[in-house]
Amino acid sequence: PAPPSAKKSTPPSPSTATDLDHQSIAVAQGLYTISPLTPGSVFFLPHGTRIFNKLLAFMRKQYSLYGYEEVISPIIYKKTLWEQSGHWENYAEDMFSVTGRGAEGEAAKAKQEGRYLEDEEYGLKPMNCPGHCLIYASDDRSYRDLPIRYADFSPLHRNEASGALQGLTRVRRFHQDDAHIFCTPAQITSEIADTLRFVHAVFTVFQLPSYELFLSTRPEKYIGELAEWEQAEGALKEALNTTGREWAVKEGDGAFYGPKIDIVLKDAAGRRHQTATIQLDFQLPHRFNLKYRDAGGEIQAPVIVHRAILGSVERTMAILMEHTAGKWPFWLSPRQATVVPATTAPEVIAYAEAVQRRLSGVTNTLTTATEPPIPILEMATRTFFVDVDASEGKTLGKRVREAQKRRVNFTLVVGQKEMENGSVAVRSRDGKQLGEKTVEEVYQMFLELEKTYQ
Amino acid sequence: PAPPSAKKSTPPSPSTATDLDHQSIAVAQGLYTISPLTPGSVFFLPHGTRIFNKLLAFMRKQYSLYGYEEVISPIIYKKTLWEQSGHWENYAEDMFSVTGRGAEGEAAKAKQEGRYLEDEEYGLKPMNCPGHCLIYASDDRSYRDLPIRYADFSPLHRNEASGALQGLTRVRRFHQDDAHIFCTPAQITSEIADTLRFVHAVFTVFQLPSYELFLSTRPEKYIGELAEWEQAEGALKEALNTTGREWAVKEGDGAFYGPKIDIVLKDAAGRRHQTATIQLDFQLPHRFNLKYRDAGGEIQAPVIVHRAILGSVERTMAILMEHTAGKWPFWLSPRQATVVPATTAPEVIAYAEAVQRRLSGVTNTLTTATEPPIPILEMATRTFFVDVDASEGKTLGKRVREAQKRRVNFTLVVGQKEMENGSVAVRSRDGKQLGEKTVEEVYQMFLELEKTYQ
Ligand SMILES: [Zn+2]
Ligand SMILES: [Zn+2]
Numbered sequence: 001p002a003p004p005s006a007k008k009s010t011p012p013s014p015s016t017a018t019d020l021d022h023q024s025i026a027v028a029q030g031l032y033t034i035s036p037l038t039p040g041s042v043f044f045l046p047h048g049t050r051i052f053n054k055l056l057a058f059m060r061k062q063y064s065l066y067g068y069e070e071v072i073s074p075i076i077y078k079k080t081l082w083e084q085s086g087h088w089e090n091y092a093e094d095m096f097s098v099t100g101r102g103a104e105g106e107a108a109k110a111k112q113e114g115r116y117l118e119d120e121e122y123g124l125k126p127m128n129c130p131g132h133c134l135i136y137a138s139d140d141r142s143y144r145d146l147p148i149r150y151a152d153f154s155p156l157h158r159n160e161a162s163g164a165l166q167g168l169t170r171v172r173r174f175h176q177d178d179a180h181i182f183c184t185p186a187q188i189t190s191e192i193a194d195t196l197r198f199v200h201a202v203f204t205v206f207q208l209p210s211y212e213l214f215l216s217t218r219p220e221k222y223i224g225e226l227a228e229w230e231q232a233e234g235a236l237k238e239a240l241n242t243t244g245r246e247w248a249v250k251e252g253d254g255a256f257y258g259p260k261i262d263i264v265l266k267d268a269a270g271r272r273h274q275t276a277t278i279q280l281d282f283q284l285p286h287r288f289n290l291k292y293r294d295a296g297g298e299i300q301a302p303v304i305v306h307r308a309i310l311g312s313v314e315r316t317m318a319i320l321m322e323h324t325a326g327k328w329p330f331w332l333s334p335r336q337a338t339v340v341p342a343t344t345a346p347e348v349i350a351y352a353e354a355v356q357r358r359l360s361g362v363t364n365t366l367t368t369a370t371e372p373p374i375p376i377l378e379m380a381t382r383t384f385f386v387d388v389d390a391s392e393g394k395t396l397g398k399r400v401r402e403a404q405k406r407r408v409n410f411t412l413v414v415g416q417k418e419m420e421n422g423s424v425a426v427r428s429r430d431g432k433q434l435g436e437k438t439v440e441e442v443y444q445m446f447l448e449l450e451k452t453y454q
Numbered sequence: 455p456a457p458p459s460a461k462k463s464t465p466p467s468p469s470t471a472t473d474l475d476h477q478s479i480a481v482a483q484g485l486y487t488i489s490p491l492t493p494g495s496v497f498f499l500p501h502g503t504r505i506f507n508k509l510l511a512f513m514r515k516q517y518s519l520y521g522y523e524e525v526i527s528p529i530i531y532k533k534t535l536w537e538q539s540g541h542w543e544n545y546a547e548d549m550f551s552v553t554g555r556g557a558e559g560e561a562a563k564a565k566q567e568g569r570y571l572e573d574e575e576y577g578l579k580p581m582n583c584p585g586h587c588l589i590y591a592s593d594d595r596s597y598r599d600l601p602i603r604y605a606d607f608s609p610l611h612r613n614e615a616s617g618a619l620q621g622l623t624r625v626r627r628f629h630q631d632d633a634h635i636f637c638t639p640a641q642i643t644s645e646i647a648d649t650l651r652f653v654h655a656v657f658t659v660f661q662l663p664s665y666e667l668f669l670s671t672r673p674e675k676y677i678g679e680l681a682e683w684e685q686a687e688g689a690l691k692e693a694l695n696t697t698g699r700e701w702a703v704k705e706g707d708g709a710f711y712g713p714k715i716d717i718v719l720k721d722a723a724g725r726r727h728q729t730a731t732i733q734l735d736f737q738l739p740h741r742f743n744l745k746y747r748d749a750g751g752e753i754q755a756p757v758i759v760h761r762a763i764l765g766s767v768e769r770t771m772a773i774l775m776e777h778t779a780g781k782w783p784f785w786l787s788p789r790q791a792t793v794v795p796a797t798t799a800p801e802v803i804a805y806a807e808a809v810q811r812r813l814s815g816v817t818n819t820l821t822t823a824t825e826p827p828i829p830i831l832e833m834a835t836r837t838f839f840v841d842v843d844a845s846e847g848k849t850l851g852k853r854v855r856e857a858q859k860r861r862v863n864f865t866l867v868v869g870q871k872e873m874e875n876g877s878v879a880v881r882s883r884d885g886k887q888l889g890e891k892t893v894e895e896v897y898q899m900f901l902e903l904e905k906t907y908q
Contacts, residue, residue, distance in 0.1 A: 033592040037535045038576070041528030043589050046604075049524045053514070060507070062830060064837045065816045070503045074495030074627055075529070075609055076550065076578070081491045096530070096552050098578060100613045122492070124530070124552060124578075135497050138487040150500075155529055155609070159554045173528055201829040331833065362519045375655040376516065378905050379785065382834055383518045451832050 022318035023167040025326040029334070029407065031317075032168070040165045040172025042314070047334035050385060052175075054332050055313055056153055058205075059177045066198050068151040068179055073131035075154065076122040084287055085130040087123065094158050098122035124157045129281075129306060132180045133288040136302075141292040146302060147183035147191055153313075154178075168314040175313040181305040182290070188232060188303060192239035192261070192278060195307050199263055199276045200243065202309050205453045206320065207329070211265035212272075213240060213247035216254040223257055224282040232280055232303070233259050257283035267323040275316065279306040327429060330409045330449040337386040337446075338403040339424070342396050342415035351419040352388050355412065358439050359386040359446065366422055366439050384446050404429060412442065476772035477621040479780040483788070483861065485771075486622070494619045494626025496768070501788035504839060506629075508786050509767055510607055512659075513631045520652050522605040522633055527585035529608065530576040538741055539584040541577065548612050552576035578611045583735075583760060586634045587742035590756075595746040600756060601637035601645055607767075608632075622768040629767045635759040636744070642686060642757060646693035646715070646732060649761050653717055653730045654697065656763050659907045660774065661783070665719035667694060667701035670708040677711055678736040686734055686757070687713050711737035721777040729770065733760040781883060784863045784903040791840045791900075792857040793878070796850050796869035805873040806842050809866065812893050813840045813900065820876055820893050838900050858883060866896065 026032055031048030034041075044052055063070060076098050082088040087095065100120045125131065132150045141148070157173050164170050183191050196213075203211055215236055218229045236259055240247045247261075254260055258280035264272050281304040284290075294300045310316040320332070330336060337359060341352040357363045361383035363374070377383075389399045396413070403411045412424035424442060426434040437445070480486055485502030488495075498506055517524060530552050536542040541549065554574045579585065586604045595602070611627050618624050637645050650667075657665055669690055672683045690713055694701045708714055712734035718726050735758040738744075748754045764770040774786070784790060791813060795806040811817045815837035817828070831837075843853045850867070857865045866878035878896060880888035891899070 033589065035528075035588050035592075036532075037588065038528040038531045041530065043528060043585065043592070044526035045589065045592075046523035046525060049526050052526060053524065058833065061833060061835065061837070064814065065828070065831045069500035070507065071500060072498035072503050072506060074489075074492040074497060076495065076611070076627070077492045078490075096554055096576070098550050098552050100550055122550070131497065134489050134491065135487065135499065138489075138497070138499075157530070173530070197829065205830060360518065374519070375651065376659060376907075377519045379512065379515060379907075380834075380836055380901070380905060381515065383515070447834070451834060453830075453833075 020322060020325055021167075022169070022321040025321045026167070028405075029326060031334070038173075039162050040160060040170075042168065042171060042173075048317070050334040051317055051328070051332060052313060055310070055316065056177075058332075059151075059153075059202075059310070062198065062201070063151055066149075066194060067147075068149040070151045070153075071132070071135055073128055073135065073152055073154055074125075076124055077130065079121045079123065081130050081134075082123045085133075085284070086287065087126070087130070091126065092123075094160070095126055096124040096157050096159050098124050125154070126156055126158045128152045128154055128156070128176075128178050129180060129284060129304070130288070133284060133290060133304075136182050136290055137288060141182075141302070143184060143292055143294045143300075146292060147181050147187050149179055149181045151177070151179040168318040171312075171314055174315075176308045177310045177313060178306075178308050181307065182285075182292075182302040183305065184292070184294070184300070185228070185231060185235075185303055188235035188280070188305075189238045191305060192236055193242040195278055195305070195309075196239060196243050196261075199309050203265060206323075208265050208267065208319075208323065211263055213243065213245060214250050214262045214264065215240060215247060216250040216260050216262065217252060218259060219252045219254055219256055221256050222254075228282060229259070232282075236261060236280070255279065255281075257281050265319075267319060268325075269322065271322075273315075273319050275311040275319070276309045277307065277311065280304075281306060326407050328407065328409070329454055330446070331453050333407075333409050334385055335387070335403075335406055335408040336384045337410040337412055337442075338406075338408045339386065339388045339412045339414060340396060340399045340403065341388070341390050342413055344390075344392070345416070348415060348419055349388075349390050352390060352414050355414060355424060355439055356386050356388045359412075359443055360384055361443075382447060382450065384450075400427065404431065410434075410442075474776060474779055475621075476623070476775040479775045480621070482859075483780060485788070492627075493616050494614060494624075496622065496625060496627075502771075504788040505771055505782070505786060506767060509764070509770065510631075512786075513605075513607075513656075513764070516652065516655070517605055520603075520648060521601075522603040524605045524607075525586070525589055527582055527589065527606055527608060528579075530578055531584065533575045533577065535584050535588075536577045539587075539738070540741065541580070541584070545580065548614070549580055550578040550611050550613050552578050579608070580610055580612045582606045582608055582610070582630075582632050583634060583738060583758070584742070587738060587744060587758075590636055590744055591742060595636075595756070597638060597746055597748045597754075600746060601635050601641050603633055603635045605631070605633040622772040625766075625768055628769070630762045631764045631767060632760075632762050635761065636739075636746075636756040637759065638746070638748070638754070639682075639685060639689075639757055642689035642734070642759075643692045645759060646690055647696040649732055649759070649763075650693060650697050650715075653763050657719060660777075662719050662721065662773075662777065665717050667697065667699060668704050668716045668718065669694060669701060670704045670714050670716065671706060672713060673706045673708055673710055675710050676708075682736060683713070686736075690715060690734070709733065709735075711735050719773075721773060722779075723776065725776075727769075727773050729765040729773070730763045731761065731765065734758075735760060780861050782861065782863070783908055784900070785907050787861075787863050788839055789841070789857075789860055789862040790838045791864040791866055791896075792853075792860075792862045793840065793842045793866045793868060794850060794853045794857065795842070795844050796867055798844075798846070799870070802869060802873055803842075803844050806844060806868050809868060809878060809893055810840050810842045813866075813897055814838055815897075836901060836904065838904075854881065858885065864888075864896075 030045050032042040032044050153175055181191050260279040263276035264274050284304050285301040291299050339352045339356050341348045354366050358366045361381050400411050409429050411427045414424050423436050423438045426437050484499050486496040486498050607629055614626055635645050714733040717730035718728050738758050739755040745753050793806045793810050795802045808820050812820050815835050854865050863883050865881040868878050877890045877892045880891050
């Protein structure tokens with residue numbers, strides 16, 4: 001099993017580690033909070049959850065394009081599973097163990113009665129692979145069914161030392177855009193090539209086009225056949241060549257159970273982050289006795305590819321925060337627009353609220369507040385994160401400046417004139433005046449920005 | 455804290471408990487699987503995950519309409535929290551306990567070195583309320599901030615006796631469409647009225663319009679002031695009256711910490727299921743010392759409303775399965791259409807695949823397979839679950855019958871003629887011939903069905 005690292009970013013250089021590190025940005029934007037009652041597990045506040053959910057929705061959307069099937073696998077598994085996977089032997093110190101307290105009582109009672117109950121010691125999962133192997137093994141598989149690509153966003157727990165915990169980059173509870181591809185040896189090249197294409201598409205959307213590719217090859221100590229390794233490494237090289245990018249070899253740096261490809265991206269400040277990993281695995285299929293029937297009717301073992309593109313969703317949020325200095329692109333932003341009434345006239349404030357509802361997507365026309373809202377939204381409705389700042393005792397200028405400080409993408413000022421025109425005065429995050437636009441024009445602009453991932 | 459029940463359905467009557475109970479339907483449709491390695495935690499297979507995710511997406515969409523803010527709260531919390539919430543005292547037998555094994559080592563090492571480390575015994579959360587209280591308490595709150603409505607879909611664990619586990623209705627790991635409303639006493643009526651309106655809208659979409667409302671009032675043993683109870687019960691009655699429905703009182707049946715409203719729905723077979731619960735809570739705000747500053751600058755305690763509409767997402771799936779006999783409405787269906795080529799001609803099969811891609815939404819025109827697919831999907835793209843059945847050695851008739859057996863909403867037969875016309879021959883799940891339609895007409899039909907929650 002490949003433990004994709006949740007801790008391999010170079011730390012920010014001292015000069016940037018002030019208000020541009022992700023923890024400061026997250027505090028300024030109210031993205032998450034922490035508690036000593038659960039060290040290393042962050043609480044995503046509403047605005048942080050908006051980003052988190054948008055990242056998942058984005059990956060899910062692409063999964064339909066790249067042929068992944070999402071599954072939801074359990075969080076706890078009995079010790080037996082972790083023994084079978086090898087985690088209990090090699091990884092136990094990093095795992096949380098779980099005990100069914102009621103079940104313990106049951107076990108004790110059963111013992112008294114001379115019955116046997118199996119152990120009730122569980123492990124809190126640090127990765128999804130063993131669970132996905134159980135799903136694969138839950139049915140007969142033919143070569144016609146392969147490749148099977150299971151994606152999973154489950155929460156994972158790793159018991160990192162408390163002294164090492166930090167922000168969103170060194171945590172105990174995290175989520176991955178994790179997936180396991182079960183395929184035949186002959187499918188390795190095309191699966192890896194597709195994965196690399198997927199990686200490129202995602203990094204392009206994030207405007208992180210600068211990344212390096214590394215192939216880690218067979219180490220001295222390895223399992224499996226030499227021929228199997230050579231075929232697999234050949235397949236990975238062929239896939240790497242389809243990218244048209246340069247790539248480097250890390251000789252002998254593969255895991256003992258298979259070669260891998262690491263993707264190291266470079267952010268705006270030149271920091272390198274290892275995010276995506278593509279790890280071949282010859283071992284796990286054997287540990288879980290996974291099979292498929294080939295075209296000739298023979299039983300074969302599939303190859304497993306562990307792959308994550310973002311790696312840790314939490315760490316991706318941190319990287320994007322630092323890369324953009326907290327200026328989220330519109331489509332991913334937790335604060336897409338703020339409507340600021342220019343006066344305290346009740347009708348202007350009511351108009352501001354009507355604008356907020358229309359641009360949020362919860363109404364599809366510019367209706368007054370008195371009309372009862374519709375009882376249900378359609379699934380296809382595009383909603384946006386728009387609020388109103390009508391706080392009393394603050395000048396218009398102060399409210400506009402505060403919106404810019406919160407990194408709101410657009411500030412929409414409305415007064416008597418805009419109310420009469422069904423319009424808003426649009427100002428971008430960097431203070432540029434975009435002029436007066438009708439509310440419908442602004443909604444169309446939002447749709448277009450989202451459509452093009454700006 | 456209100457433990458919304460995950461186990462209050464009347465069992466199916468013997469006559470229906472055959473191939474129409476949810477476990478048989480789930481097996482026939484490949485929705486989930488289980489393993490003795492984690493009893494009571496189901497593995498949602500791809501088709502089950504589609505339904506699960508659609509239910510969550512549906513609730514999330516409505517949250518933007520009803521003013522809920524989603525949060526993501528941790529899964530494990532130290533014993534201290536559960537002592538504060540009262541769970542450790544009253545609920546411990548139903549909780550899984552968690553130990554940081556590495557941390558234990560750390561604690562032992564620290565002891566040797568004469569340092570003090572706090573306890574590392576955690577509980578796996580059986581409900582979200584204490585975590586939401588920590589989020590509420592993480593900032594100063596004013597009456598202007600209220601109501602605050604935190605929604606959360608976190609996995610929850612309750613250590614039910616292993617003998618009681620069954621399908622999706624009696625489980626150890628489950629998810630709720632959980633939310634907590636923090637409000638002032640004066641806001642109770644409007645919050646409850648809105649929640650009841652939300653309940654009604656959701657049940658209407660699910661075509662479960664038949665439900666009963668119950669108000670459970672102050673029991674003999676209660677905490678808080680009598681006047682507080684009377685005000686709260688009055689507020690609930692007023693909210694119930696806004697529904698225009700009949701409701702009944704369960705005298706003295708409220709929890710000791712607050713009155714509640716139960717919603718009991720009746721499915722197609724006349725079975726009753728308690729799903730939605732709206733529970734007022736005067737106790738938890740005090741246990742967690744929650745505050746807000748009122749208009750006069752005084753410190754007050756908010757009221758907490760625990761509320762879930764579906765209750766357990768897993769149980770909702772089971773109820774809907776039995777209610778519809780596995781015939782999912784199109785918008786919620788994990789198999790919305792199957793394209794069946796009428797011949798084995800390679801060009802017809804290629805056409806079937808092009809139809810599948812277009813109707814799935816991963817291309818926006820009817821393109822041939824040779825064209826390279828686009829690298830990224832737009833967020834607004836509507837995708838549908840469409841597959842192709844070109845299995846060799848099966849007649850057209852057999853493949854059509856099998857699709858109907860899998861409860862696919864539409865079977866789309868394509869032959870030479872349809873290929874030339876850019877069309878498909880449409881057959882509904884109940885075998886009705888809907889005639890020849892262009893692929894674009896079918897995509898528009900899908901959009902319309904989804905839009906109207908059919
Ligand atoms: Zn893995
Ligand atoms: Zn609760």
